[in-house]
Amino acid sequence: MGALASARLASPRFSLTTDMTDSLMSDVDSMVGRAESLLRSKDYAAAAAAAEAVLRNRSLLSKAAVVRGNALLFPLLDQIMDGSRENPSRADFQEAGDMFVLARKIDPENEVAGIEEQNMQSIIQMLLPGDDTDLHEIHHASDNTVLGKNPQGSQQDDDLDVVIVGAGASGVGVGLMLIQQFGIDRKHMLVLERGARVGESFRRWPEEMRFISPSFNQAEWTKSLDLNSIAQDTSPAKFLLEEHPRGEQYANYLEAVANESQLPIQFCTDVTQISPLGVPGHPRFEVHVKPSQVAPAATLSSVHCKFVIWAAGEFQYPKDSGGFQGMELCQHNSLVRSWVDVPGDEFVVIGGYESGIDAAVQLARTKRPVTVLAASPCWQESSPDPSEELAPYTRARLRDVMTDASLPQPKLHGGFTVTKVAKADEGYLVFAKEHATDPVALDDHAQVQRIFSTASPPILCIGFEGSVAALVGDLFHWSSDKATSSPVLTDQDESTRTEGFFLVGPSVCHDGLIFCFVYKFRQRFAVVAEAVARRLGKDTRCGIVACRSADMFLDDLAGIHACAG
Incomplete structure (x- = not known):
């Protein structure tokens, strides 16, 4: 992304405060007044110089x-995403569109203004198709870019080499890798995003949830990237000034990176089906789409492409059914917007590890008792693989609430399997089997039935079904039953069942290696991008060298196994 991107990501993009703007305008008024005074006094050279000084402020x-x-x-996008409120009209977007038009008129080199305008136009076309209010001021956006273009538009579908599904960390990261390192033309690729903005899943995190992996900008001193960076020359720590960013903050980082790179994204688009159409050696797909956030009867459309990269993630697809009787009576932690706002005086959390312990910590901080029922005592366990143990950040937060006399200490129960949740007169009953601590006693008689009561719906922290299993599971082979395993992939993270269909992100798994952290799964972006680019006829040698030198081309999984073992 280069020095320009690094400089722009040094602080939140365009973060002009009201005081700064007022001060700027005051200075501009003063400078214009001086230029006019010089003009009246016929000091034309000085007047021209003073006016030029004013014009230099046009970028700001x-x-x-x-x-x-x-x-x-x-706020209009928030209104659209809130199902309890009526959608805004097209006319409501007029003033925002006028601002983007004004920005481009003031400074034609302000590419961000054009991107924001086109994204807004895409949202309007997709979500408000029946509103014919005239927005001629907004419609002047250039037609020579894929960004924000409706699938029903004039672009030839077969021009697309790659469709990426999802504009989160994985989708943006692999999209940048395709463009910047392996020479894929922006006009021949498209990112489909069901939300109205980049990083929709991160924007849905509970307010209190933060990244457990720390961000630190050490790029000038080592070749290592910020642990949470998705691309070279970018750093969430440098951009956000946060070590453990919140979901909304991280989404803003992703959005800035995507905008900086002019990544072609079509927002508010649900992928409903992917149909393989190719023959061996020549993959081809029809990707069926519809506008999101509208009636299910909306007319379907489709785009065609040679390759599909699935990057839709997991967070919006919780595991909230099929596990045990009464699971529907529980509340999945992914549906919580803020733990402070969750009604109830005491809670039972089903599940441990990061989600369960985070829920327990946050509820304890609100001074409400909480009981955790986990399959294993994860708070006591350690592993060579950081994906299989609590992060130091989580352990420290748990330790803080356990030693704070002003807070109710969470009750932690390891070795429990919940078998049923039932509604009771005054709340809920949680039935669980306690596993024997004696490893020799393995039969059912060694398990003790326990019943826990709670007045509030139990909190489910048992992970996610994920978008792969929920939407495209039939395009993969599975290592065993897909409810408990992962999709089988080639060494290039391509489906072994569907040629040309690739997977990136936290759902990737190879022989027990889990890629659930950003710093893990980002190292596979280049592996996928190189495979796609090479099969499109690109010379990928320079890209491989560049990515490998930046620790962004992890193809030696055997070496990782050796270190983890």
Whole structure:
């Protein structure tokens, strides 16, 4: 991404405060007044120089117009995503669109203004198809880019080499890798995102949830990237000034990176089906889509492409059914927006590890008792693989609440399997089997039935079904039953069942190696991108060297096994 991107990511993009803007305008007024005075006194050379000094401020003025446009746009997007409120009309978007137009008129080199305008237009076309309010001021966006283009538009579908499903960390990361390192033309690829903005899943995190892996910008001193970075020359720590960012913050980082790179994204688009159409050696797909957040009867459309990269993630697809009787009576932790706002005076959390312990810590901080029922005492366990043990950040937070006399200590129960949840007169009953601590006693008689009562719906922290199993499971072979295992992949993370269909992100697994952290799964972006680019006829040798030198081309999984063992 280079020095320009690094400089721009040094602080939140276009973060002009009201005081800064007022001060700028005051200075501009003063400078214009001086130029006019010089003109009246016929000191033309000095007047021209003074006027030129004013014009040099147009970049900041243009950025301020983008800030105002987004400040008007984002509440409308929140309104659309809130199913309890009526959608805004097209006319409601007019003022935001005017700001983006103004920004481009002030500074034609402000590419971000054009990107924001086109993204907004895409959202309007997809979500408000029946509203014919005239938005001629907004419709002037250039037609020579895929960004934000409706699938029903004039672009030839067969021009697409690659479709990426999902504009989160994986989708943005592999998209940048295709463009920047392996020479894929932006016009021949498209990212489909069901949300209205980049990083939709991160924006749905509970307010209190933070990254457990720390961000630190050490790029100038080592060749290592920030642990949570998805691309070279970027750092969430440098951009956000946070070591453990919240979901909303991290989504803003992803959005800035995507905008900086002009990644072609079509928002508010649900993928409903992927149909393989190719023959061996020549994969081809029809990707069926519909506008998201509208009636299920909306007309379907489709795009065609040679390769599909699935990057839709897991968070929006919780594991909330099929595990035990009464699971539907529970609340999955992914549906919590803030632990402070969860009603109830005491809770039972079903599940441990990061989700379960985070829920326990957050509820304890609200001074409400909580009981954790986990399959194993994860708070006592350690492993060579950080994916199989609590992060130091989580252990420290748990230790803090356990030693704080002003808070109720969470009751931690390891070795329990919940078998049923039932509604009771005054709340809920949670039935669980306690496993024998004696490893020799392995039969059912060694298990003790326990019943826990709670007035509030139990909190489910048992993980996610994931988008792969939920939406495209039939395009993969599975190592065993897909409810308990992972999709089988080639060494390039391609489906062994569907040629040309690739997987990136936390659902990737190879022989027990789990890629659930950003710093893990980002190292496979280049492996996938190289495979796609090579089969599209690109010379990938330079890209491989560049990515390998940055520790972004992990193809030696045997070496990882040796270290973990």
